[in-house]
Amino acid sequence: MVSLLLRRSLLLPPAIRTSIYQSSLHHLRRHASTVTTHGIPTAASEIASAPAINPFAESLMTVPSLLLDTLHATGLPWYAVLPLTALIVRGGLVYNFSTLPARRRAVLRRNLSPIVGAQMRRVLIQRRIQKKPVFRPLLYFQMMIAMSRDFKIPLFNFRSVLNFGVLIAMTETVRMKCGGREGVLSLITKPLTWLFSKEYSTVAAGSEPMKMASSPEEIFAERLFDAREAKAQAAGLSSSDIPIEAVHLDKLTTNPYAAYIEPSMRTEGLSFIPDLTLPDPTFTLPCLLTLTMAAGILLRRQPPLTTPEVPTPDAKKQPLTNGQRLGLSVSLLFGLGATQFPAAVLLYLVPNMTIAWLQGRWLDIKYPIPGTVEPCRKPVRVKVRKDFEMPTQV
Template sequence: MSMGAPSTTAHRSMASFMSGWAPRPSILHLPPHLRVSAYQQHLTKRPFSATTSQKLSLVDMAVAGPSAILNGLHNVLGLPWYVALPTSALIVRGIFVHYLVNKPNHRSAQLNTTLVTLAQARVPPGALKFKSKPSVRDALKASMAPVWEYRALRKRLGIHSRYTRSLMGFGVLIAMAEAIRMKAGRREGLLSIILSPFEWIVTKGKEMMGSVIKERSTEFGNASTSANSNETVTASNPSSTQSDGAKTILDPLMRDGQKEPSTISAPSDTTLLSSAGIDSTTDSILLADESNALFQAPLRLPDPTLQTEGIPGWCIDLTQPDPTYILPMALFAFIVSNTIFRRRILSPPSPTTAAAMAKIKSAECLTRYQSLVEPEYRLTLKTRAAQVPKSLNYESSKFVSSNSVPEAPSVPLLEKLGFPKITNLGRIQIMGGAIFSILATQMPAAVLLYVVSNMAIAFLQRLWMDVKLPIPPPIMACKRPVKYPAQRPNLREVH
């Protein structure tokens, strides 16, 4: 007997150890979607983890590449942030964007300029006869004929549009700015606002798929539970029921020493959830948390190195706005310079714009001709008016002023200094740049440092491309300026 006691104790300890590995009956009888909910709630209450694992959003996937570039320059090469940010702008804008966006766009612009001339020549003369009619529809049809021919030629020759690549370059800029914003510890950014509709679509898709899976699993769980309960009642005691009306079912984890099956009830889903320690609204809460997590960007702590590796003597903490407002003013200066000094040749005109440019050119020739003739004509008028008797000085001066050529419009000061003329679109861009520069006063200095460096590199690239790959103006039909006969006063009638 002395030898049997230790073996019995060891057997009991082994049985208790093995019983701990068996799953609980209350979890096994839950439907599949409730088991998933219980497991997710168990993960959120783990005592060994302070926070739950964050879900990978579209913003995180979009900034994975830019974050790797920034971390490589700062952590691997050991560059401080005030050097790493302009260097990253030089690498991204000077290499990737240049060879993937700028250079193909410049090649396409050269081909498009040639196509403008070809499209104007291929338009049938009958398509332009509606321009003299007062009908708006016919005039619109006549003005759009060169555009349709231009698009047909571009599609036939396989020349892609430059707007798709330009959007890709703008997306790279936003992704880099968003990666820097996340390192600065800001919660919301431009990329998260742009991607919020796509996040909403993903959330709705997950909710629809979850509801379909939940209905299928509920139907399957109810069918299997009813079949198991019927078999158990027939095998044990068909007439035995509990006080609450629930039928007796067989416990799948029946111990070896038991002769009778243990009876557990098969209540509704709400009772099963409460017995498992889960609220009946767990699924809705989890879905709500999931949708909110997609809309709201996680709160991130700023990188400590960004707070100490700023520009010495100017802006040490790059996570805060620039206190001297030098970066916002530099941003506005680059926006204005890119708007004013951007040559019209860089964006080749459409066929309708090219025809308008031909008319403007003929009008400029006429203005130049008048500017050469008018001074001598005015001098002749003044000389002849001086020869008129004094009694008729009033009428003659009035007659001369009424018949003289009107004064030429005054040239703005910027155009006299050699600056190009600012169009209405340029004025709108300057106003938008001013508004954005005011909003940029509250942005982190790290983001502004990258954006200003990116715009400076883009401006230099544009100048270099103008010299290296110039885009000739489109060849248009020459139109002779209309010469109007000069109206000179008849001095014989005055005398």
């Protein structure tokens, strides 16, 4: 096969052979030692075909893409489909399968705090007797895991990452429909792709001998002659009747998700951003996203670990905690980065964050996390009523 391609490349005009050689020098220096096994693409084979789609990322984006296409097929524009999708996914799926069960488990774990505290005190006494070092936060975490396992209230399960996984899958699907390249989901699933490709290469190496990769000029010559033969067959002529200079090759697709791009995203936007595939030039959506994240941090206070005393006027003005300061800094940085996001992604993120904050407020009212059960701070005073019996007369 290689010798045939070399003979074909010799039939090319000198100008074409020179241009091929000059354009491939840099590529040959970078990939001089690149080899490939049967069925596994290499750097040289990527020139002859479009970049491969990450199979794991594509499988995870199948259901979100189907949901978006179904809602858009009803006649709704994209600026209405994206918030509606956030309402369905975050308000229905994630709430019932992840958020609500997590809150119920948190309430049950808070009720186990006295048992964890008693077990921790017993272990601390044993460690002091044995003169062993103790790291209290780690010990408390170990006790909590043990109690949660005994009472079947796990700290982590597959539902714990459902919220984050669904958010990444939905935003990556919207980005894919906007014509973006590989994003966070592809980076996360790339180790799995590498692992499976490594296993496949081991099997292929044991079954078939390794084959040297074709050079760029050989690939170009093969594509050029195949295009000339196809053009000759369409015209009813022989390939020798058509000069090689009259053959034009189609440009290879550089975007692996080109088949999933939605052209209607460019026209079904809002009044201030009609093209949803571009960043928001008015910075309205990034500011809304930052304000939504900041409101979720400031307006939702964490439940106290202990039962609070009677609040005083000064105690009502609670200062910002370190966690809240860190969250505000992250929201500001995320808002700055969101200025480069497609407007369609922000149209999904802003309603998603808003629904998440509303769900948190609803759960604080419906399923509040109680304070830790503690001994009474003041001694209990019990009134004793003494009854005196009158002596009986004889």
